[in-house]
Amino acid sequence: MNQKSLKTYLGIDIGSLTIKFVLIDEKAEVLYWKYERTGGRPVEAIKNGLKKVKDWIESHNPQIEICGVGTTGSGRYLIGSIVGADVIKNEITAHAKGVTHFVPEAKTVIEIGGQDSKIIILENGVVVDFALNYLCSAGTGAFLDAQAFRLGIPIEKFGEMALKSKNPTQIASRCSVFAESDMIHKQQIGHKIEDIIAGLCQGLARNYLAGVGKGKKILPPIVFLGGVSENVGMRWAFREALGQEIIVPKYNTVMGAFGVALLVKEMAPQNTKFRGFEISDKEIECDSFQCSGCPNKCEVIQAKIEGKIVARWGDRCGKWSNLRYD
Amino acid sequence: MEREPIVTFANWGNYTIAFKVLFESLGIRVVLPEKTNPQAILEGAKISPEMFCFPFKVNLGNYLSAIRNGANTIFMVTATGGSCRLRYYAVTQDKILKESGEKVNFIILDQGVRDIFLKVKKFSQKSIWQILRAAKLCLEMLFFIEKIEKKAAFLRPREIKKGKTDLVFSEAIKKLEKVKKEKDFKKVQKEILEEFSKIEIQKISNLPKVGIVGEIYTVCDPGVNFEIEKKLGREGIEVHKEITLSYHLSKKFLFVDWRIQRKIKKYLGSTVGGHGRDAIYEMLKYVKKGFDGVIQLLPAFCMPETTVRPILEKIHQETGIPFLSLSFDEEVAEAGIDTRLEAFVDVVKNYHESKKS
Numbered sequence: 001m002n003q004k005s006l007k008t009y010l011g012i013d014i015g016s017l018t019i020k021f022v023l024i025d026e027k028a029e030v031l032y033w034k035y036e037r038t039g040g041r042p043v044e045a046i047k048n049g050l051k052k053v054k055d056w057i058e059s060h061n062p063q064i065e066i067c068g069v070g071t072t073g074s075g076r077y078l079i080g081s082i083v084g085a086d087v088i089k090n091e092i093t094a095h096a097k098g099v100t101h102f103v104p105e106a107k108t109v110i111e112i113g114g115q116d117s118k119i120i121i122l123e124n125g126v127v128v129d130f131a132l133n134y135l136c137s138a139g140t141g142a143f144l145d146a147q148a149f150r151l152g153i154p155i156e157k158f159g160e161m162a163l164k165s166k167n168p169t170q171i172a173s174r175c176s177v178f179a180e181s182d183m184i185h186k187q188q189i190g191h192k193i194e195d196i197i198a199g200l201c202q203g204l205a206r207n208y209l210a211g212v213g214k215g216k217k218i219l220p221p222i223v224f225l226g227g228v229s230e231n232v233g234m235r236w237a238f239r240e241a242l243g244q245e246i247i248v249p250k251y252n253t254v255m256g257a258f259g260v261a262l263l264v265k266e267m268a269p270q271n272t273k274f275r276g277f278e279i280s281d282k283e284i285e286c287d288s289f290q291c292s293g294c295p296n297k298c299e300v301i302q303a304k305i306e307g308k309i310v311a312r313w314g315d316r317c318g319k320w321s322n323l324r325y326d
Numbered sequence: 327m328e329r330e331p332i333v334t335f336a337n338w339g340n341y342t343i344a345f346k347v348l349f350e351s352l353g354i355r356v357v358l359p360e361k362t363n364p365q366a367i368l369e370g371a372k373i374s375p376e377m378f379c380f381p382f383k384v385n386l387g388n389y390l391s392a393i394r395n396g397a398n399t400i401f402m403v404t405a406t407g408g409s410c411r412l413r414y415y416a417v418t419q420d421k422i423l424k425e426s427g428e429k430v431n432f433i434i435l436d437q438g439v440r441d442i443f444l445k446v447k448k449f450s451q452k453s454i455w456q457i458l459r460a461a462k463l464c465l466e467m468l469f470f471i472e473k474i475e476k477k478a479a480f481l482r483p484r485e486i487k488k489g490k491t492d493l494v495f496s497e498a499i500k501k502l503e504k505v506k507k508e509k510d511f512k513k514v515q516k517e518i519l520e521e522f523s524k525i526e527i528q529k530i531s532n533l534p535k536v537g538i539v540g541e542i543y544t545v546c547d548p549g550v551n552f553e554i555e556k557k558l559g560r561e562g563i564e565v566h567k568e569i570t571l572s573y574h575l576s577k578k579f580l581f582v583d584w585r586i587q588r589k590i591k592k593y594l595g596s597t598v599g600g601h602g603r604d605a606i607y608e609m610l611k612y613v614k615k616g617f618d619g620v621i622q623l624l625p626a627f628c629m630p631e632t633t634v635r636p637i638l639e640k641i642h643q644e645t646g647i648p649f650l651s652l653s654f655d656e657e658v659a660e661a662g663i664d665t666r667l668e669a670f671v672d673v674v675k676n677y678h679e680s681k682k683s
Contacts, residue, residue, distance in 0.1 A: 090665050090669045091665070091669075092665075092668075092669035093669055093672045126680065127673050128646070128648065128673065128676075128677070129642075129648070129649075130669055130673070132662070294361070295363050296363050296549070297365060299364075316553055318489055322489065
């Protein structure tokens with residue numbers, strides 16, 4: 001047997017609804033990936049997720065050694081300080097990094113996740129422009145989820161139903177609340193369900209291009225990522241709206257995690273800050289307090305492992321976050 | 327019975343203390359509002375009309391905190407010219423405060439030397455000479471604050487011990503706050519500059535540079551813009567801003583608008599109110615100077631800045647300079663701003679590197 005340990009890097013992308021794990025080796029080959037719902041409990045999700053990574057390693061190749069960990073997504077600081085991340089990176093840079101590995105010539109990246117949607121404009125593999133949805137999350141995964149649930153259709157089948165439609169219904173989709181009322185209305189006047197779903201997909205694509213994509217140079221090749229890119233109805237809607245081929249690469253739902261794993265690999269930390277898989281068995285707690293040091297009154301958040309504070313953040317001045325906690 | 331007037335005014339970033347010294351050197355008691363914090367924003371937003379601009383709501387929150395601490399007289403400036411809602415700030419705020427049962431004397435100053443002078447004179451019962459001296463001290467302090475702000479923006483990305491500049495800066499503001507007389511001011515100025523000169527820095531000349539444009543209140547108050555200058559500085563970016571209070575004051579005298587209009591003719595033919603034209607002019611200037619990014623800051627519902635935003639986007643498309651527009655109100659979360667800023671910093675650094683090769 002191979003006695004030498006296999007160097008690997010772990011990327012974790014924690015979003016509003018889901019958590020993604022990607023384990024890559026030195027050649028940037030994906031060894032393991034996982035896409036799961038957090039159920040609104042990020043800390044539990046990270047504990048369970050790490051346990052699964054550990055089980056997989058033990059059953060497949062015990063020689064695997066984690067040489068670096070990176071986190072991204074909206075929960076990157078929380079999860080980063082709990083697991084001990086070497087790289088904590090915003091999701092835009094992470095996604096761009098991942099995409100250019102699979103589609104080096106990509107110029108536009110459309111990413112729609114649970115509660116946010118973004119557009120990234122690339123030139124020669126470098127981010128030159130980006131936008132995130134603002135003030136409104138109409139058309140993101142959470143809304144599609146809710147609608148699928150309301151109609152009693154499993155979310156995985158939602159897109160296929162849209163493709164069956166021959167005559168999509170117009171749905172007002174500037175706002176998700178109005179979109180829902182309009183859908184109910186269209187159902188009640190007798191439109192077919194697949195027409196309504198197709199119309200909704202079209203409406204959401206339109207809403208995305210008018211909101212997030214406004215004023216951006218959307219040039220091909222266009223890459224579509226995030227949980228919503230699994231939805232073939234949305235792929236179709238974007239293809240129709242843009243008149244361009246939409247590329248959905250491999251690992252489309254975990255691209256952020258893959259990107260941040262690549263970033264760690266490139267950084268190649270000498271000694272990883274990773275706390276080890278043991279933390280999934282430890283008690284992790286987070287709470288907050290209001291600092292009364294100055295009128296800023298910052299809400300300081302602290303993460304504790306087994307009652308011992310490992311990190312604090314949320315303060316403006318750095319009084320708490322700059323302390324050493326090891 | 328006549329009560330002793332205790333004066334307060336809206337908080338405006340680091341400039342607030344310059345107005346304090348104006349009144350105090352005339353022998354008037356001042357109670358400063360608390361620095362703009364989430365609580366003030368929340369309280370102000372609660373009693374404000376939902377669709378009014380953000381600074382209006384913050385101002386009200388500021389007044390409330392000062393009133394709690396004993397203030398009973400509020401000074402507020404209004405815009406006589408221009409076409410933006412700042413004109414209605416003072417009268418509407420006065421009405422809202424009265425309607426919420428606050429017994430305050432609300433004094434509205436037009437943005438004109440004559441009006442300010444007459445009202446301050448009537449209020450303070452002091453001689454012309456005394457008022458001129460107080461005004462001189464106020465302006466001097468204002469210019470000095472802007473000077474150290476600029477110094478801090480230069481030092482932050484270069485400092486060897488991280489956070490040192492911000493420490494010195496906040497100490498400096500604390501010292502300036504205690505100044506009551508001209509004589510003390512000279513001494514304190516010297517002390518502060520000495521402290522600044524003690525900050526050790528790396529000698530780097532070619533740092534990525536970002537220019538901040540936008541609505542003046544949002545650009546200048548770190549409490550409102552989530553300390554954007556500090557955050558960029560810590561990421562190793564040199565931050566420049568032109569739209570300061572002294573710039574705004576200079577516009578009253580030096581035909582600035584006329585000169586700006588000639589330079590931006592290609593993009594905009596007339597004023598759109600506020601500092602809309604200035605934002606375009608500054609962005610063009612930053613492009614010309616070879617900056618690596620431009621950030622526009624605006625309060626939500628700000629009419630002039632919203633109007634020029636597509637023009638700034640166009641300049642960004644034409645020239646390729648990274649551009650980010652951030653709008654602020656009571657619903658905006660710092661986390662969202664941070665994510666955008668972090669990503670923008672990466673874009674700026676890439677752009678900076680690509681120019682080198």
